[in-house]
Amino acid sequence: xxxxxxxxxxxxxxxxxxxxxxxxxxxxxxxxxxxxxxxxxxxxxxxxxxxxxxxxxxxxxxxxxxxxxxxxxxx
Amino acid sequence: xxxxxxxxxxxxxxxxxxxxxxxxxxxxxxxxxxxxxxxxxxxxxxxxxxxxxxxxxxxxxxxxxxxxxxxxxxx
Amino acid sequence: xxxxxxxxxxxxxxxxxxxxxxxxxxxxxxxxxxxxxxxxxxxxxxxxxxxxxxxxxxxxxxxxxxxxxxxxxxx
Amino acid sequence: xxxxxxxxxxxxxxxxxxxxxxxxxxxxxxxxxxxxxxxxxxxxxxxxxxxxxxxxxxxxxxxxxxxxxxxxxxx
Amino acid sequence: xxxxxxxxxxxxxxxxxxxxxxxxxxxxxxxxxxxxxxxxxxxxxxxxxxxxxxxxxxxxxxxxxxxxxxxxxxx
Amino acid sequence: xxxxxxxxxxxxxxxxxxxxxxxxxxxxxxxxxxxxxxxxxxxxxxxxxxxxxxxxxxxxxxxxxxxxxxxxxxx
Amino acid sequence: xxxxxxxxxxxxxxxxxxxxxxxxxxxxxxxxxxxxxxxxxxxxxxxxxxxxxxxxxxxxxxxxxxxxxxxxxxx
Amino acid sequence: xxxxxxxxxxxxxxxxxxxxxxxxxxxxxxxxxxxxxxxxxxxxxxxxxxxxxxxxxxxxxxxxxxxxxxxxxxx
Amino acid sequence: xxxxxxxxxxxxxxxxxxxxxxxxxxxxxxxxxxxxxxxxxxxxxxxxxxxxxxxxxxxxxxxxxxxxxxxxxxx
Amino acid sequence: xxxxxxxxxxxxxxxxxxxxxxxxxxxxxxxxxxxxxxxxxxxxxxxxxxxxxxxxxxxxxxxxxxxxxxxxxxx
Amino acid sequence: xxxxxxxxxxxxxxxxxxxxxxxxxxxxxxxxxxxxxxxxxxxxxxxxxxxxxxxxxxxxxxxxxxxxxxxxxxx
Amino acid sequence: xxxxxxxxxxxxxxxxxxxxxxxxxxxxxxxxxxxxxxxxxxxxxxxxxxxxxxxxxxxxxxxxxxxxxxxxxxx
Numbered sequence: 001x002x003x004x005x006x007x008x009x010x011x012x013x014x015x016x017x018x019x020x021x022x023x024x025x026x027x028x029x030x031x032x033x034x035x036x037x038x039x040x041x042x043x044x045x046x047x048x049x050x051x052x053x054x055x056x057x058x059x060x061x062x063x064x065x066x067x068x069x070x071x072x073x074x075x
Numbered sequence: 076x077x078x079x080x081x082x083x084x085x086x087x088x089x090x091x092x093x094x095x096x097x098x099x100x101x102x103x104x105x106x107x108x109x110x111x112x113x114x115x116x117x118x119x120x121x122x123x124x125x126x127x128x129x130x131x132x133x134x135x136x137x138x139x140x141x142x143x144x145x146x147x148x149x150x
Numbered sequence: 151x152x153x154x155x156x157x158x159x160x161x162x163x164x165x166x167x168x169x170x171x172x173x174x175x176x177x178x179x180x181x182x183x184x185x186x187x188x189x190x191x192x193x194x195x196x197x198x199x200x201x202x203x204x205x206x207x208x209x210x211x212x213x214x215x216x217x218x219x220x221x222x223x224x225x
Numbered sequence: 226x227x228x229x230x231x232x233x234x235x236x237x238x239x240x241x242x243x244x245x246x247x248x249x250x251x252x253x254x255x256x257x258x259x260x261x262x263x264x265x266x267x268x269x270x271x272x273x274x275x276x277x278x279x280x281x282x283x284x285x286x287x288x289x290x291x292x293x294x295x296x297x298x299x300x
Numbered sequence: 301x302x303x304x305x306x307x308x309x310x311x312x313x314x315x316x317x318x319x320x321x322x323x324x325x326x327x328x329x330x331x332x333x334x335x336x337x338x339x340x341x342x343x344x345x346x347x348x349x350x351x352x353x354x355x356x357x358x359x360x361x362x363x364x365x366x367x368x369x370x371x372x373x374x375x
Numbered sequence: 376x377x378x379x380x381x382x383x384x385x386x387x388x389x390x391x392x393x394x395x396x397x398x399x400x401x402x403x404x405x406x407x408x409x410x411x412x413x414x415x416x417x418x419x420x421x422x423x424x425x426x427x428x429x430x431x432x433x434x435x436x437x438x439x440x441x442x443x444x445x446x447x448x449x450x
Numbered sequence: 451x452x453x454x455x456x457x458x459x460x461x462x463x464x465x466x467x468x469x470x471x472x473x474x475x476x477x478x479x480x481x482x483x484x485x486x487x488x489x490x491x492x493x494x495x496x497x498x499x500x501x502x503x504x505x506x507x508x509x510x511x512x513x514x515x516x517x518x519x520x521x522x523x524x525x
Numbered sequence: 526x527x528x529x530x531x532x533x534x535x536x537x538x539x540x541x542x543x544x545x546x547x548x549x550x551x552x553x554x555x556x557x558x559x560x561x562x563x564x565x566x567x568x569x570x571x572x573x574x575x576x577x578x579x580x581x582x583x584x585x586x587x588x589x590x591x592x593x594x595x596x597x598x599x600x
Numbered sequence: 601x602x603x604x605x606x607x608x609x610x611x612x613x614x615x616x617x618x619x620x621x622x623x624x625x626x627x628x629x630x631x632x633x634x635x636x637x638x639x640x641x642x643x644x645x646x647x648x649x650x651x652x653x654x655x656x657x658x659x660x661x662x663x664x665x666x667x668x669x670x671x672x673x674x675x
Numbered sequence: 676x677x678x679x680x681x682x683x684x685x686x687x688x689x690x691x692x693x694x695x696x697x698x699x700x701x702x703x704x705x706x707x708x709x710x711x712x713x714x715x716x717x718x719x720x721x722x723x724x725x726x727x728x729x730x731x732x733x734x735x736x737x738x739x740x741x742x743x744x745x746x747x748x749x750x
Numbered sequence: 751x752x753x754x755x756x757x758x759x760x761x762x763x764x765x766x767x768x769x770x771x772x773x774x775x776x777x778x779x780x781x782x783x784x785x786x787x788x789x790x791x792x793x794x795x796x797x798x799x800x801x802x803x804x805x806x807x808x809x810x811x812x813x814x815x816x817x818x819x820x821x822x823x824x825x
Numbered sequence: 826x827x828x829x830x831x832x833x834x835x836x837x838x839x840x841x842x843x844x845x846x847x848x849x850x851x852x853x854x855x856x857x858x859x860x861x862x863x864x865x866x867x868x869x870x871x872x873x874x875x876x877x878x879x880x881x882x883x884x885x886x887x888x889x890x891x892x893x894x895x896x897x898x899x900x
Contacts, residue, residue: 009085010384010424011121012441014448024406027125031099031110035406037432042449044439046386047430049085050402055122057112064119065443066087068140073089074117084160086196102200106174106185124160130197132187139194141162143215148164149192159235161271177275181249181260199235205272207262214269216237218290223239224267234310236346252350256324256335274310280347282337289344291312293365298314299342309460311496327500331474331485349460355497357487364494366462368515373464374492385534385574387591389598399556410556412582417599419589421536422580425552440593459610461646477650481624481635499610505647507637514644516612518665523614524642535684535724537741539748549706560706562732567749569739571686572730575702590743609760611796627800631774631785649760655797657787664794666762668815673764674792685834685874687891689898699856710856712882717899719889721836722880725852740893759835761871777875781849781860799835805872807862814869816837818890823839824867 008048012065013058015039016072020060022047027054083123087140088133090114091147095135097122102129158198162215163208165189166222170210172197177204233273237290238283240264241297245285247272252279308348312365313358315339316372320360322347327354383423387440388433390414391447395435397422402429458498462515463508465489466522470510472497477504533573537590538583540564541597545585547572552579608648612665613658615639616672620660622647627654683723687740688733690714691747695735697722702729758798762815763808765789766822770810772797777804833873837890838883840864841897845885847872852879 013022022045024035034052039045039062047056058064064071088097097120099110109127114120114137122131133139139146163172172195174185184202189195189212197206208214214221238247247270249260259277264270264287272281283289289296313322322345324335334352339345339362347356358364364371388397397420399410409427414420414437422431433439439446463472472495474485484502489495489512497506508514514521538547547570549560559577564570564587572581583589589596613622622645624635634652639645639662647656658664664671688697697720699710709727714720714737722731733739739746763772772795774785784802789795789812797806808814814821838847847870849860859877864870864887872881883889889896 008424008429010441012439012443012446014446025112025122027123027127029109029127031112034404037400037406037430039432040434042436043432043434044437044446044448045430045432046439046441047400048402048424049083049123050429052402052404053429054083054125054128055112055120057114057118057120059115059118061117062119064087064121065441065446066085066121066140068087068145070443071087071089071119071140073119100187100197102198102202104184104202106187124158124198129158129200129203130187130195132189132193132195134190134193136192137194139162139196141160141196141215143162143220146162146164146194146215148194175262175272177273177277179259179277181262199233199273204233204275204278205262205270207264207268207270209265209268211267212269214237214271216235216271216290218237218292218295221237221239221269221290223269250337250347252348252352254334254352256337274308274348279308279350279353280337280345282339282343282345284340284343286342287344289312289346291310291346291365293312293367293370296312296314296344296363296365298344325487325497327498327502329484329502331487349458349498354458354500354503355487355495357489357493357495359490359493361492362494364462364496366460366496366515368462368517368520371462371464371494371513371515373494383574383579385591387589387593387596389596409554412550412556412580414582415584417586418582418584419587419596419598420580420582421589421591422550423552423574425579427552427554428579440591440596442593445593475637475647477648477652479634479652481637499608499648504608504650504653505637505645507639507643507645509640509643511642512644514612514646516610516646516665518612518670521612521614521644521665523644533724533729535741537739537743537746539746559704562700562706562730564732565734567736568732568734569737569746569748570730570732571739571741572700573702573724575729577702577704578729590741590746592743595743625787625797627798627802629784629802631787649758649798654758654800654803655787655795657789657793657795659790659793661792662794664762664796666760666796666815668762668820671762671764671794671815673794683874683879685891687889687893687896689896709854712850712856712880714882715884717886718882718884719887719896719898720880720882721889721891722850723852723874725879727852727854728879740891740896742893745893775862775872777873777877779859779877781862799833799873804833804875804878805862805870807864807868807870809865809868811867812869814837814871816835816871816890818837818895821837821839821869821890823869 010048012046014044014063015041016061017041020062023057024053025055083125085123087121089119089138090116091136092116095137098132099128100130160198162196164194164213165191166211167191170212173207174203175205235273237271239269239288240266241286242266245287248282249278250280310348312346314344314363315341316361317341320362323357324353325355385423387421389419389438390416391436392416395437398432399428400430460496460498462496464494464513465491466511467491470512473507474503475505535571535573537571539569539588540566541586542566545587548582549578550580610648612646614644614663615641616661617641620662623657624653625655685723687721689719689738690716691736692716695737698732699728700730760796760798762796764794764813765791766811767791770812773807774803775805835873837871839869839888840866841886842866845887848882849878850880
C-alpha cells in the first residue's frame with residue numbers, strides 16, 4: 001500500500017496573543033469545521049493539508065507562514 | 076488506494092474588513108456555488124482546490140495570495 | 151481512483167468595473183459556452199482549467215493574471 | 226480514468242480592435258478549422274491546446290501571449 | 301485512455317507579408333507535405349508538433365518563434 | 376512493498392529553555408494528541424511528518440526550523 | 451496507446467542561400483539517407499528527431515539552431 | 526523488489542564534547558526510543574531517516590546539519 | 601508500444617575542412633564501427649545516440665558541440 | 676528486475692591522520708555496526724548509502740563531505 | 751520493449767598526442783577490459799556509459815570532459 | 826527488460842603519481858574488496874557506482890572529482 005499522506009503541503013502558524021484559533025475545514029462535498037486547535041501567545045503549529053483537511057482558517061492575532069510569504073492576521 | 080487530494084494547489088485570503096465572502100464554485104458540468112465562508116477583518120484562510128472546488132470567488136475588501144502575487148480586491 | 155483534477159493550472163481575474171463577465175468555454179468537439187460568471191468591481195475569482203473548461207474569455211474592464219504576467223482588458 | 230486534459234499548455238490573446246478572430250485548427254490527419262471565436266476590442270481569451278485543437282490562428286489586431294513572449298499581430 | 305497529445309511542444313509564426321506559407325511535413329517513413337496554411341501579413345499562428353506533424357517549414361517573410369529564440373526568414 | 380515513509384518532509388526544533396513540549400497531532404478524522412516529547416534547553420529534535428503525525432505543535436521557548444525559515448516561539 | 455512521438459527534441463535550420471539541403475539519416479542498424487529537403491534562401495524549417503530520423507545533416511550556407519547555440523555552416 | 530530505502534533524507538551530527546547522545550525515535554503508532562548512539566568529541570555521524578527512524582533527537586553539545594542549515598545545540 | 605528512441609541525447613559536429621570523418625561505434629558487447637559519415641568543409645551534422653550508437657569518434661579538423669561546451673579537434 | 680541500488684546518495688571522507696575509522700551502521704530494526712573501514716592519512720573513500728548501510732560514523736581526524744558542506748571532525 | 755540505453759551519461763575525450771588509449775572496463779562482477787580505442791592527436795570521442803561499460807580509463811596526454819569540468823591527464 | 830544500470834552516478838580520479846590504487850568495495854551484506862585498478866601518474870579513470878560497487882577507496886597521490894568538488898588525497 002502506498003501512503004502518500006506524508007507528502008501533503010504544510011503551513012505554519014504562530015500565535016501573537018492567547019486564544020488564537022486554528023480551524024480545520026473538511027475536504028468533502030460539505031465544507032465543515034472538523035477540528036479546532038487553540039494556541040496561546042508564542043506557540044507555533046506546523047500543519048499539513050490531509051485527506052481530511054482542505055482549508056485552514058486562522059482567527060486571532062497570528063502570523064501564517066505560507067509559500068506566498070508570511071501573512072499577519074489582524075493588522 | 077492513492078489519494079492525491081493532498082497535492083492540490085492552495086491560495087490564501089486575508090480579510091481587510093468584516094464580512095468578506097469566500098465562495099467555492101463546483102468543478103462539475105454545472106458550475107454552482109457549493110460553499111460560502113465568511114471572514115471577519117484580519118482573519119486568514121488558506122484553501123486548496125479540491126475534487127469539489129475548481130474556482131474561488133472573493134467578495135469584499137481582501138487580499139488574495141496566488142502564484143501570480145497578491146491581488147487586492149476593491150482597490 | 152486517481153483524480154488528478156486538482157492539478158489543473160489556474161488563472162485569476164479581478165474586475166475593475168461592475169458587470170465583468172467571465173465565460174467558460176467547453177473542451178469537447180464543439181466549443182460552447184458552458185458557464186458565465188458575473189463579477190462586480192473589485193471582486194476577484196481564481197479559476198482552474200477543468201475537465202469541462204478549456205478556455206476562459208473575459209469581457210469588461212478587468213485584469214487577467216496568467217503565467218505570462220497580468221493582462222489588462224480594454225486599455 | 227486518468228484525464229490529463231487539464232494539463233494542456235495555454236496561451237492568451239487580447240484583442241486590440243473589434244472583430245479579432247481566434248481560429249482553432251484540428252489535430253487529426255486533416256488540419257481543419259473547428260472553431261472560430263470573435264473577440265471585441267479589449268477582450269481577453271485564455272485558451273488551452275486540447276485533444277481537438279493543435280493550432281490556433283489569430284486574425285486582426287491583437288497581442289498573443291506565448292512562452293516565447295508576447296507577439297503583436299499586424300504591426 | 302491517456303492522450304498525451306496535448307503536451308506537444310509548440311512554436312509560433314508571424315507573417316510579415318501576405319502569402320506566407322506554413323507547411324506541415326509528416327512524421328512517417330515518408331516525409332510528405334500534409335498541410336499548408338496560408339498567412340496574411342500580421343497574422344499569427346501558434347502550432348504544436350502532433351502525431352502527424354514532425355516538421356514545419358516556413359516560406360515567405362515571417363518570424364518563427366522557437367525555443368532557440370525568434371528566427372526571421374528572408375533577411 | 377514500496378515504503379515511501381522515508382520521504383516525509385522534516386522540520387527541526389531547538390529548545391531555548393527547559394521543558395519545551397513538542398506535540399504530535401494525529402492525521403485521522405479526529406485530530407488527537409498522540410505523542411509528547413519533552414526537550415531541555417539546547418536539545419535539538421529533527422522530526423518527519425509520518426503516517427501518524429500530520430501536525431506538530433511547539434510550546435515553550437524554542438526555534439522551529441521550517442521551509443519558511445526559522446520561527447521563534449514566544450518572542 | 452501512448453504516443454510519445456510528440457516529445458522529440460527539435461532543431462531549426464535557416465537557409466542563407468538557395469539550394470540548402472537538409473538530409474534525414476535513419477535510426478536503424480544501417481544509417482541511410484531517408485529524406486532530403488531543399489530550402490531556398492531565407493526559408494526556415496523546424497524539425498524533430500523522430501522514430502525514423504536520428505541524425506540531420508546540413509549542406510549549403512545555413513544556420514543550424516541547436517541546444518548548443520546557433521551553428522553557421524560554411525564560414 | 527524495489528527497495529527505495531536508499532533514498533531517505535540524511536542529516537549529519539558532529540559532537541562538540543564527549544558523550545553526545547543521538548537518539549532514534551520510532552515511526553510507528555507509538556513513538557519510542559529504538560536506538561541510542563554515543564559520540565565522543567569531534568566524531569561525526571551521517572544518518573538517514575529509515576523505515577524505523579522518523580525522528581532524531583540530539584543531547585549534548587553538538588552541531589546538527591540539516592536542510593535548514595547547521596543548528597548548534599546548547600548555545 | 602513506447603518508443604523512447606526519440607529522447608536520445610544529441611551532439612553536433614561542424615567540419616572545418618573537407619573529409620572530416622564521423623564514426624559511429626556500436627553499443628553491444630563488441631564495440632565496432634557501424635557507420636562512417638563523411639563531412640565536407642562547413643557541413644554540420646546533428647546526431648543522436650541511438651540503440652545502435654553508443655560512441656561517436658571524430659577525425660579531421662572539426663568542432664564537436666557537446667554538453668561540456670564546444671571541443672575543437674586538431675588544435 | 677529493477678535495481679535502483681545505484682541511485683543511493685553518496686558522501687566522501689578524507690583521512691587527515693592514520694587510523695581513521697569509517698563505521699557502517701545497519702538499516703534494520705537493530706542499528707548495529709556491520710562494517711569498519713580503516714583509512715590512512717590522505718586516503719579518500721567515496722561511499723553510498725545502501726540497502727545495508729543507513730548511517731556512517733567517522734572516528735579520527737578527517738573531513739566528511741556531505742550535501743551540507745564539508746565537516747571536519749575533531750577540530 | 752523499453753530501451754533506456756540511450757539515456758546513458760556521456761563523457762568526451764580529446765587526444766593531445768598520438769596513441770592515446772581509451773579503455774572500457776566491464777560492469778559485471780569482474781571488472782575487465784572489454785574495449786580499447788586508440789586516438790591520434792586532435793581526435794575527439796564522445797562516449798556513453800552502457801550496459802557493458804561502467805568505467806573508462808584514459809592513458810596518454812588528453813583532456814577528459816566530465817560533469818566535474820575538464821580534466822587534463824599527464825600534467 | 827529495464828536496465829537502469831547506466832544511470833549510476835560517476836566520479837573521476839586522476840593519479841598524481843605512479844601506483845595510485847582505486848579499490849572497488851562490494852555492495853552486499855559483506856563489504857569486500859572486489860576490484861583493484863592501478864593508475865600511473867597522469868592517468869584518469871571515470872567510474873560509475875554499479876550493482877556491484879557501493880564504495881570506492883583511493884590510495885596514493887590523486888585528485889578525486891565528486892559532486893562535492895575535487896578532493897586531493899595526501900595533502
